[in-house]
Amino acid sequence: MASEITELPHPARSDMQLTEVLFALSDPERLAIVRQLADGPMEMAQCHLSDPSMPKSTKSHLMKVLREAGVIRNEALGRGRRLSLRQDDLEARFPGLLGSVLSASTEV
């Protein structure tokens, strides 16, 4: 019998807070995750951190901060989890913000 896969809570677009989004984006590892997801949704297992020595619990926490701020969706998909960037919601709520962060971070 498959273990239960939890559906995690996500903030509604209108509940996203600018400072929480900025905070979520302010960490190099979290920003690296966002950049990977800018190319399209991916399986959690395929999403890699810059520092491969980081424990799985750290990766989970990074995902949690991004999800709770409204930056990413983390949804059950089969036995795994599918991560996606909430680009439309972010653009509607904070126009231009994600684009400027992604453009800037490619140069860093």
Place this chain on the structure above:
Amino acid sequence: MASEITELPHPARSDMQLTEVLFALSDPERLAIVRQLADGPMEMAQCHLSDPSMPKSTKSHLMKVLREAGVIRNEALGRGRRLSLRQDDLEARFPGLLGSVLSASTEV
């Protein structure tokens, strides 16, 4: 005899880090300071925090985080200090970022 007024260090434009700038902007009080300075430079003494009960040391720390990230300049001016937003440097380094944050934060 006037007390010595310290010239504080500021990062060069090329040394500004995206994640540090995002972190500096990710706090409501720091963001409120940035919004005040978006209208032009001001004396430190005139710059007010949303929460007037905050101690002066907290205000100094908020200014330090903003200055060290490269978001503001904090310069000696007479017996006081003059704060200014480094809009040109931010725009050159991270095009569109500050504008999108300021636009978004007016709606919050």
